[in-house]
């Protein structure tokens with residue numbers, strides 16, 4: 383599916399990503415794919431619609447929380463024009479509901495739980511491990527969002543277990559209340575987009591460095607020495 387900048391064309395209804403994901407634009411640093419996971423009712427749709435509203439200063443019309451949606455919109459972060467593609471998944475009941483192809487499509491993942499729902503946190507923890515496992519070769523920034531922070535009196539998740547999980551997997555942590563429409567909700571997506579850009583820039587720098595003929599020649603010489611040393615060692619040990 384071609385993921386053009388739907389919201390920027392003045393449309394008010396996001397698209398369904400069911401037709402498949404177009405990865406042509408992925409990982410180019412200008413278009414950022416963001417996947418939002420979390421069990422039912424934790425507030426994923428609320429967070430996304432609020433963020434898009436905040437970033438585009440435009441009201442998104444009716445949305446249906448029961449359908450998986452792709453929101454695409456252009457924005458400017460740190461003076462750079464970027465297009466964010468955000469998939470709002472249908473709530474997952476278990477890891478079986480997490481689509482590996484969506485995890486591979488993503489440049490970053492945002493995992494949401496509700497502070498008043500311990501089960502949603504337990505699933506969030508499993509999702510973090512699962513995403514790490516799927517992206518073992520190519521790690522990416524993961525954001526953990528503790529939503530419904532306004533329901534502090536019904537809190538079921540301790541700060542200690544949240545901090546432990548964040549420390550273990552190097553997560554970017556945010557506390558939000560989608561119902562209270564604070565501008566800070568937008569920080570989740572902006573921070574993750576910035577992290578994706580940092581990784582992209584590092585990779586780009588490394589690619590340029592490796593493409594330098596002097597570096598390539600040096601690496602080739604090192605490799606030749608290594609092969610020669612290996613061959614010498616093998617021939618010595620075989621004669622023993």
Ligand SMILES: Nc1nc2c(ncn2[C@@H]2O[C@H](COP(=O)(O)OP(=O)(O)OP(=O)(O)O)[C@@H](O)[C@H]2O)c(=O)[nH]1
Nearest residue numbers: 422423424425426427428447472473530559560561
């Ligand atoms: N008190 C409170 N309620 C919230 C908050 N965020 C969302 N809700 C409510 O939680 C319910 C579910 O919100 P959604 O945004 O539809 O949750 P979702 O994660 O997209 O749900 P699914 O699409 O079923 O996976 C709605 O009734 C929201 O009004 C919050 O920060 N605080």
